[in-house]
Amino acid sequence: MNKDIFMELLSKGEFKAVRAILNVMNAVDIASLLQELEGRELAQAFRLIPKEKAAEVFANMSNTLQADLINLFTENELKDILNDMFLDDTVDLLEDLPANVVTRILASISPEKRRQVNLLLNYPEDSAGSIMTIEYVDLRRWMTVAQAMAHIRKVGIHKETIYTCYVLDARRLIGIVTAKDLMTAEDDTKIEELMETEIISVQTHDDKEQVAQLFSKYDFLALPVLDGDGMMVGIVTVDDAMDVVVDEATEDMTLMAAINPSEDTYFETSVFQHAKNRIPWLLVLMLTAAITGTIITRYEEAFAAIPILVAFIPMLMDTGGNCGSQSSTLIIRGIALGEIEFKDLFRAMWKEFRVSLIVGMILSVANGLRILIMYRDTSLAFVIALSLMFTVTLAKLIGCILPLLAKKVRLDPAIMASPLITTLVDTCSILIYFRIATTIFHLSA
Amino acid sequence: MNKDIFMELLSKGEFKAVRAILNVMNAVDIASLLQELEGRELAQAFRLIPKEKAAEVFANMSNTLQADLINLFTENELKDILNDMFLDDTVDLLEDLPANVVTRILASISPEKRRQVNLLLNYPEDSAGSIMTIEYVDLRRWMTVAQAMAHIRKVGIHKETIYTCYVLDARRLIGIVTAKDLMTAEDDTKIEELMETEIISVQTHDDKEQVAQLFSKYDFLALPVLDGDGMMVGIVTVDDAMDVVVDEATEDMTLMAAINPSEDTYFETSVFQHAKNRIPWLLVLMLTAAITGTIITRYEEAFAAIPILVAFIPMLMDTGGNCGSQSSTLIIRGIALGEIEFKDLFRAMWKEFRVSLIVGMILSVANGLRILIMYRDTSLAFVIALSLMFTVTLAKLIGCILPLLAKKVRLDPAIMASPLITTLVDTCSILIYFRIATTIFHLSA
Numbered sequence: 001m002n003k004d005i006f007m008e009l010l011s012k013g014e015f016k017a018v019r020a021i022l023n024v025m026n027a028v029d030i031a032s033l034l035q036e037l038e039g040r041e042l043a044q045a046f047r048l049i050p051k052e053k054a055a056e057v058f059a060n061m062s063n064t065l066q067a068d069l070i071n072l073f074t075e076n077e078l079k080d081i082l083n084d085m086f087l088d089d090t091v092d093l094l095e096d097l098p099a100n101v102v103t104r105i106l107a108s109i110s111p112e113k114r115r116q117v118n119l120l121l122n123y124p125e126d127s128a129g130s131i132m133t134i135e136y137v138d139l140r141r142w143m144t145v146a147q148a149m150a151h152i153r154k155v156g157i158h159k160e161t162i163y164t165c166y167v168l169d170a171r172r173l174i175g176i177v178t179a180k181d182l183m184t185a186e187d188d189t190k191i192e193e194l195m196e197t198e199i200i201s202v203q204t205h206d207d208k209e210q211v212a213q214l215f216s217k218y219d220f221l222a223l224p225v226l227d228g229d230g231m232m233v234g235i236v237t238v239d240d241a242m243d244v245v246v247d248e249a250t251e252d253m254t255l256m257a258a259i260n261p262s263e264d265t266y267f268e269t270s271v272f273q274h275a276k277n278r279i280p281w282l283l284v285l286m287l288t289a290a291i292t293g294t295i296i297t298r299y300e301e302a303f304a305a306i307p308i309l310v311a312f313i314p315m316l317m318d319t320g321g322n323c324g325s326q327s328s329t330l331i332i333r334g335i336a337l338g339e340i341e342f343k344d345l346f347r348a349m350w351k352e353f354r355v356s357l358i359v360g361m362i363l364s365v366a367n368g369l370r371i372l373i374m375y376r377d378t379s380l381a382f383v384i385a386l387s388l389m390f391t392v393t394l395a396k397l398i399g400c401i402l403p404l405l406a407k408k409v410r411l412d413p414a415i416m417a418s419p420l421i422t423t424l425v426d427t428c429s430i431l432i433y434f435r436i437a438t439t440i441f442h443l444s445a
Numbered sequence: 446m447n448k449d450i451f452m453e454l455l456s457k458g459e460f461k462a463v464r465a466i467l468n469v470m471n472a473v474d475i476a477s478l479l480q481e482l483e484g485r486e487l488a489q490a491f492r493l494i495p496k497e498k499a500a501e502v503f504a505n506m507s508n509t510l511q512a513d514l515i516n517l518f519t520e521n522e523l524k525d526i527l528n529d530m531f532l533d534d535t536v537d538l539l540e541d542l543p544a545n546v547v548t549r550i551l552a553s554i555s556p557e558k559r560r561q562v563n564l565l566l567n568y569p570e571d572s573a574g575s576i577m578t579i580e581y582v583d584l585r586r587w588m589t590v591a592q593a594m595a596h597i598r599k600v601g602i603h604k605e606t607i608y609t610c611y612v613l614d615a616r617r618l619i620g621i622v623t624a625k626d627l628m629t630a631e632d633d634t635k636i637e638e639l640m641e642t643e644i645i646s647v648q649t650h651d652d653k654e655q656v657a658q659l660f661s662k663y664d665f666l667a668l669p670v671l672d673g674d675g676m677m678v679g680i681v682t683v684d685d686a687m688d689v690v691v692d693e694a695t696e697d698m699t700l701m702a703a704i705n706p707s708e709d710t711y712f713e714t715s716v717f718q719h720a721k722n723r724i725p726w727l728l729v730l731m732l733t734a735a736i737t738g739t740i741i742t743r744y745e746e747a748f749a750a751i752p753i754l755v756a757f758i759p760m761l762m763d764t765g766g767n768c769g770s771q772s773s774t775l776i777i778r779g780i781a782l783g784e785i786e787f788k789d790l791f792r793a794m795w796k797e798f799r800v801s802l803i804v805g806m807i808l809s810v811a812n813g814l815r816i817l818i819m820y821r822d823t824s825l826a827f828v829i830a831l832s833l834m835f836t837v838t839l840a841k842l843i844g845c846i847l848p849l850l851a852k853k854v855r856l857d858p859a860i861m862a863s864p865l866i867t868t869l870v871d872t873c874s875i876l877i878y879f880r881i882a883t884t885i886f887h888l889s890a
Contacts, residue, residue, distance in 0.1 A: 024643040028663050153629050162625055163608050163666075179624055180607055184598050198469040216691050218473050219684035221608075221666065238683055239664035242690065246661050249694035250778055256698070257774035257863065258767055266779040267789070271796060275803035278771050282764060282808060289763040290815070293756035300752045307745045310755055311738035314871050317762060318734040319727060322703055322864045326723050329702035333695055334711040344712070351716060358720035363727060370735070418702065418863050419767045426759050 006033060010045055019048045027053050031060035043072040055084030062268075063096040070101050078108045086160050087113070088133035088240065091120045128211045129204035131244060132225045132234035137165040139177060141192040145185045148177070161237050164222040167195050173224055173232040175199070201226050204233060208244050213338050215241035252336055256329070256417035258285065285423050292427045299434040302443045308375070309437055312384055313430065319363065320391040320429040321422030327352050327399030328421050332413045335403060342408045345401070352396040360392035383437050390436075391429040398425060451478060455490055464493045472498050476505035488517040500529030507713075508541040515546050523553045531605050532558070533578035533685065536565045573656045574649035576689065577670045577679035582610040584622060586637035590630045593622070606682050609667040612640050618669055618677040620644070646671050649678060653689050658783050660686035697781055701774070701862035703730065730868050737872045744879040747888045753820070754882055757829055758875065764808065765836040765874040766867030772797050772844030773866050777858045780848060787853045790846070797845040798838065805837035828882050835881075836874040843869060 009017050022030055022045075030053070034045055046069060049057055058066065058081050070078060082090060082105065090109075094102050094117065106114055116134055123129025137159050139148050148165065156162040165182070167175035175195030185194055201224045202211050214223060215238055223241075225234045251261040258281035262269050269277075296313075303309045331348060334340035340348065364385035371381040399421050403413035437443070454462050467475060467490075475498070479490055491514060494502055503511065503526050515523060527535060527550065535554075539547050539562065551559055561579055568574025582604050584593050593610065601607040610627070612620035620640030630639055646669045647656050659668060660683055668686075670679045692708075699706040703726035707714050714722075741758075748754045776793060779785035785793065809830035816826040844866050848858035882888065 026643060026645060026663065149628065156625065156629055162628065179628065180601065183594065183607065183624065183628070184601055198471060200471060216684075216687045218471065219687075221683070238666070238687070239661075242661045242664075242683070242687055245687065245690050245694075246782070249690075249698075250782070253694075253698060253701070253774055253778050257770050259771050259775070265782075265784045266775050267784070267792070267796070271799040272803070274796070274800045275807075278768075278800070279804055279807055282767055282771075282804065283811060285767055286760060286764050286808060286812065287815075289760040290812075292759035292763075296759070297753065297756045300755075303755060304749065304752060307749060308742065310745075310748060310758075311742045313755075313758055314737035314741070314762060314875065315731060315734040317759060318737075318864075318868055318871060319731050321766070321867065322727055322730055323723075325702050325863065326704050326727075329698055330704070330711050333698050337691070337695070337710075339710045339712070347712070351712070351719070354716040355719045355723070358717070359724055359727065362720075362724055363731060366728060367731065367735075370732075418770065419763075422766065422867075423763055426763060430759065 003033060003036070007037075010037075010041060015048055018045065019050075022049050022053075027056035028060050030057045035062065035065060038068060039072075042068060047077075051080075052084075055081050055089075059085055059089040059093070063093075066093060067097055067101050070097075070104065075108065078105070082109050082113075086133055087116060087120065087135055088131065088160070090117055091130075094121060123204060126208050127204060128202045128206045128208055128225050128236060129234075131208050131211070131240045132204070132236045133160050134234040135159045136222070136224075136235045137162050138168045138232075139165050139191050141167055141169065141174065141190070141195070143191045144187065145182055145189045145191070145194070146187040148182055148191055149187075152179075152182075161222050161235070164220075164235070166224055166232060166235075167191055168232060171231045173199060173201065173226065173230075176224070199224065202236070203228070209248050209336070210338070211236055212241040212244040212248070216245065248336070252332065252412075252414040255412060255414035256332065258282065258417075258419035281419065285419055288423045289426065292423075292430050295427065295430050295434070299438065302434060302438050302441075305443055306437075306441060308380070309434075312387075312433070315367070316384075316387055316391055316429050316433055317422075317426045319388065320395045320425040321418070323356070323359065323392045324395035324399040324421035324425045325418035327355075327396045328403050328417050331400050331403045332417060335407055335413045340404070342404050345404050348400045348404065349397060352400040353393065356393040356396040359396070360389040363392060364388045379440055383433075383440050387429070387433040387436050390432045391425070394428055394432070395421070395425040398428075448478060448481070452482075455482075455486060460493060463490065464495075467494050467498075472501035473505050475502045480507065480510060483513060484517075487513060492522075496525075497529075500526050500534075504530055504534040504538070508538075511538060512542055512546050515542075515549065520553065523550070527554050527558075531578055532561060532565065532580055533576065533605070535562055536575075539566060568649060571653050572649060573647045573651045573653055573670050573681060574679075576653050576656070576685045577649070577681045578605050579679040580604045581667070581669075581680045582607050583613045583677075584610050584636050586612055586614065586619065586635070586640070588636045589632065590627055590634045590636070590639070591632040593627055593636055594632075597624075597627075606667050606680070609665075609680070611669055611677060611680070612636055613677060616676045618644060618646065618671065618675075621669070644669065647681070648673070654693050654781070655783070656681055657686040657689040657693070661690065693781070697777065697857075697859040700857060700859035701777065703727065703862075703864035726864065730864055733868045734871065737868075737875050740872065740875050740879075744883065747879060747883050747886075750888055751882070751886060753825065754879075757832075757878070760812070761829075761832055761836055761874050761878055762867075762871045764833065765840045765870040766863070768801070768804065768837045769840035769844035769866035769870045770863035772800075772841045773848055773862050776845050776848045777862060780852055780858045785849070787849050790849050793845050793849065794842060797841040801838040801841040804841070805834040808837060809833045824885055828878075828885050832874070832878040832881050835877045836870070839873050839877070840866070840870040843873075 030049060034042060037045055135158060137152055137156060152162050163179040165177045166173055167177060175197050176199055177191060177195045181194050204225055204227050222235045222237045224232055225236060227233045254261040260277040262277055331340060367388055368381040368385040371384055402416035406413045406416045475494060479487060482490055539550060580603060582597055582601060597607050608624040610622045611618055612622060620642050621644055622636060622640045626639050649670055649672050667680045667682045669677055670681060672678045696706040705722040707722055776785060812833055813826040813830040816829055847861035851858045851861045
């Protein structure tokens, strides 16, 4: 839908046409179409959305727009929207809105729903509980397929998914039946004959990243969430798992580039906020790099005697940093995907050690030859080759050890990425380099 | 299921127990349980899997194990498995197996399925066509809900999903009906009254990453794929979209760390292959860094006169590199998520410029103060602060421009990440630094 045409119709008061457009459009697209409206026009356009779609449109809007709209709503409109929204969307809404708006919302929903919302709001931020919904279809073992279908027809409209149904016995989950099973079975088949009893489930406090991994491993559409006593409390659906996968990858990449992650997109984040997210790590890393500088001053006499030594500092630093970030990236991603654990530390180190021998050898030979050809100095070529060899090995080992150690002490392994590794490896490589150089050229440090 | 117990039961010939275990286990878990078996034991265990689960187990195995099993299968066993496998899994299988095994498989499937497989194999590697399946439920507009349900009962078992049904008119897609619509509608409702006609679809040659983005944007369970003439040829399901999201994030991170991506996990990849994936970029970057070294030699007299200048090289290089990789990471991820496009180039540059002013200012002041306190040298503090300011601004601009340029010329933006940016920024920052230093200290270059 063309935004300009839509705006024009709206401002000209062609409400019939606007309504017709909103009628055929997807809720997600309507949400982004309304994104640039405000005030009276926004409220007007929103009121033209077909009632059955309004809650979904609202759930897909940005927080700013949601807050604006809530201020424009009458009490009844607010009640209607909140009534039609899925519980997990309501919780998402509350988590990001200013406190005064939250109060108004909590006052507008029924006591029962308020109790449920408060329960969901209390789960830790990264837990399965925080992304689950408590709206699922529950069946009983003694039902027939026909009874189950009738039950779904009655309660299904308000459930986030009806494609996976849960067979409960006094709140305990005893089986799973898919809509496919129901649709392809005979009407008088008993649910207990149909249900799958080998159940894969998660706990409310499980890490949401691990929950998302289960979805990509088993190709589920929904996963049941149990509380500490093994009672069923809700489900996580595949669309929420997909969001987790995308968000976690973004967060890891951001953290790996020494930036404090933000939930907003690049352009949504203000210049000041961007600076604030980036400065802390830059300052820490800058001061750490100053240590490397201090080490260099200790070897002032060495490069006063052989100035060409200084020329190889950038190459050694860059290569060390790159080797380290290669290893740390592979390990960090492996940890995130559940492929590498702390117990694999020595296995990973042994692998990185062998890789670094091959890599170090080839880089040393390439660089040694270049130096021999350019400077015709065998000792210099040897010093550089040897320094490279040590730097590469050290960089790869540091790059593999630190993320796994971080995981062990419950830090995010993504912190131990390129920038930090680079700074650490720099210090070591400069130290190694000048040690080797002073020894071979018989210089005093 | 405990692996050791399973092995013991298998080797003792307790086939009844083994079969009972395999009967209740999830296909994905069986596949990973069998992962460590080989030869006669592998074939034996596989034959004990309930027939309706065998194809799914097989589809979830590693390529090595699949190839082993195919060699152990009789012609009939192979035919049965291939017959029960979804078409997209068969295609995945063929893409990764050695040629002789592929020939045997193609000979075992029906001419019709062979034709379809060949068609799917011909889609470009990263296209929607390469991840789609042609097995979907098609309905007609004149059907009633009861007729549609009967149709699904008849054909549904062999379809990858029955939850989204497609209403076709002479192969042209005219509407979409969900299983939820069917289950909650009256039996005699006509499909054309029920169907959604505002359809979001993709083309066979669309990039699979963009297709995956549609899933996370609209929360679909399946998306229809049309050919160039607008005829329906298949569907992409949410589980495949989830795999694309995970794989693309891994590929981007790997590429961003200057490694050629591999499809295998960290430990599955051999030491030699790891080295091979990492060396090319290291060599290129090492030789580029050598240019920075050559620049330094031109300023030999400068640091012979003021040796302390050398001590600030690591700090400037690291900070420049970190600033550049912060910007490039945010831009690269923004491009991957469809939030930033080439047309946003100037908007992004303007944003980065303002961010770099704040960041540069704070880093310069912090460092200037440190130098004033440590060395009590105002000129030196000024030189370093000014160099930092220029380096930060340049780094952030390079980090924002290069990924967008890469996108424009259809390279993967992820190449323009930390390592390459760092090396480029290094060269510039050293040049800036010595220019400023020689000017302020009145040294000859």
